[in-house]
Amino acid sequence: MERLQRLQQTVLQQRDLIARHNDYLLNEQRVAKAVFDRVAHSGCLSAPNIRYLQSPYALFNGDLLLAAYTPTGDTHLLLADFTGHGLPAAIGAMPLAEVFYSMTAKGYGLAEMLREMNAKLKRILPVDMFCCATLLCVSAQRRCVEVWNGGMPDGYLQAGGQRTALTSQHLPLGVLRAEKFDHCTRVLPMLPGDQLLLLTDGVLDTCGPDEQLFGVERLERVLDANCQPQQLIAEIEQALRDFQGQARDDVSMVQITSQLPAFLGVPAVTYSDSGQCSPLDWSASFEFRAPTLQQFNPLPYVLQLLMEVHGLRAQGAVIHAVLSELYANALEHGVLGLDSRLKRDVEGFAHYYQQRNERLVSLQSGFVRISVQVEPVGAGGRLVIRVEDSGQGFDVARLMARPLDLDRLSGRGVSLVRQLCPAAHWAPDGRSATVEFSWEALA
Structure with a gap:
């Protein structure tokens, strides 16, 4: 009886310790997310031509989604997936977001942004950690989309009644040194009204009750059956739910429609100086x-x-x-x-x-x-x-x-x-x- 009593006390102590440790971890995640939200603001993800699906704590599953306007009205969009989970993924995401927003606001192109992102991640991440990413620039003015895919699943461009796969042609960010990194992008025509879909591997790797993966073929069947582009993400989510019987919270998808900017002429950068001193001649x-x-x-x-x-x-x-x-x-x-x-x-x-x-x-x-x-x-x-x-x-x-x-x-x-x-x-x-x-x- 005495041994059973000691065992019961030990179990209760361990339960309380696990509960305190869990509260501590949850508080760490809340603080990290609050800091990240200040560093990586939402940008233009709320724009009417962008639709996305992402869990509130997708950051701690390694997923990162960012969007911002360039000074010319083009849209830069980044969908990234860090190896690992929890705080390490959030720590790697913060410098990536800072580079993305600051260089987009200053008018840099994808090549310069990719070189800076890769160099920074290579410098700060441990050797067993890297970042798969798709970075794109949608320009309705120039009627095109510029894409760089490093280690992510295929994206899909629906243009002119045809679907084009945006396959990965590069290694992820943070793997190669600067002199070996390839920042070459792919440019495709994209007229106003054309659709582009990006997703993380959580979609394709969704596992059903029989241990089968959702896979590319099932995804393409959903794409083929879609008649209303604005409902595409909801239809993919429903297909995942039907496939495994329950919704997953580690899936990230984003769909963007090319449309002409309505705000050209509004400065994209906020200046902090007084405006009293200006070179005039x-x-x-x-x-x-x-x-x-x-x-x-x-x-x-x-x-x-x-x-x-x-x-x-x-x-x-x-x-x-x-x-x-x-x-x-x-x-x-x-x-x-x-x-x-x-x-x-x-x-x-x-x-x-x-x-x-x-x-x-x-x-x-x-x-x-x-x-x-x-x-x-x-x-x-x-x-x-x-x-x-x-x-x-x-x-x-x-x-x-x-x-x-x-x-x-x-x-x-x-x-x-x-x-x-x-x-x-x-x-x-x-x-x-x-x-x-x-x-x-x-x-």
């Missing part, structure tokens, strides 16, 4: 030559310089969009000599960007020159930007005679610049373009 000129063009994106740096002029900040998104198009045209059609007419279909898109990568790697000469002039005018001021390239130029008169057609897949850059900046004009030889922006002093 200055000019600068930058010439970026072949070795720099191969691996450096100058636009965030030039834009940051321009945003020091407080009167321009309200037009920051438009300036960034116009400068991005002018730089892309100067690099791709001027320096690299690419023909925009290639981008008329899916195969043409793939061939165009394959040629772009090949010509950029082998580039030996050429330049893109960006000249900026800011001058006071009355109570406000004026900004003049001139972008020049070393290419062969183009027939300006013929291009200007075309209507402002933004619905075609190719040759949209000049039309977009003319729409956003009516003061834009091109030199007769087609090798340089000049745009002007003005502002009035705030009352």
Whole structure:
């Protein structure tokens, strides 16, 4: 009887210890989630063209979902899956979220973001931990989507009545050193209204009562049977529930529809300075030559310089969009000599960007020159930007005679610049373009 009494006391002590330890762990998770929510705000996940399914504590299952607008109105979206669970996954997710939001707001492209994310995770994560991820940029203005998939299940692009699988072509983040990391992306046409679905391996690895996995074939049957895109995630969730008889809480899915941004012109960055000091009379000129063009994106740096002029900040998104198009045209059609007419279909898109990568790697000469002039005018001021390239130029008169057609897949850059900046004009030889922006002093 005495031994049974001691055993009962031991069991009660262990029960109380386990309960206290469980409360401690739950409190740790609540604190970690509160800190993470401050670091990784929700971004634009609440946008009407984004639908997603994620458990409240998916962060502690290793899943991470982030979305944010670029200054030009494009959408960056990241779906990631860390190895492991609990606090280690949350700790790895926080620096990833910080890089994602800060670099997106400054206008960096996917390549620069991927290099920074991989380098940071490689530096801080232990050797047995890494991050599978799909990072994409949906641009309704340019009618395309740019995708990088490292170790994640296939995503699916539904465009023009056809479904394209976005397969993994890279190793996960945090595995390779910087010099071996491959940041090359895949670019596909995506018109307004087209749908794109991303998911984590929790969907495919859902196990039924007979120990069979849900798998790709069952998922594709759900995709084939879907008639209402806005109900796709709910139909997949129901298929998982029917397959195993109960809902799982470690499944993450996100669906995004391409649509034109309605907020272009609203600054994407919040500035903390007083606005009392502003450079109002200055000019600068930058010439970026072949070795720099191969691996450096100058636009965030030039834009940051321009945003020091407080009167321009309200037009920051438009300036960034116009400068991005002018730089892309100067690099791709001027320096690299690419023909925009290639981008008329899916195969043409793939061939165009394959040629772009090949010509950029082998580039030996050429330049893109960006000249900026800011001058006071009355109570406000004026900004003049001139972008020049070393290419062969183009027939300006013929291009200007075309209507402002933004619905075609190719040759949209000049039309977009003319729409956003009516003061834009091109030199007769087609090798340089000049745009002007003005502002009035705030009352």
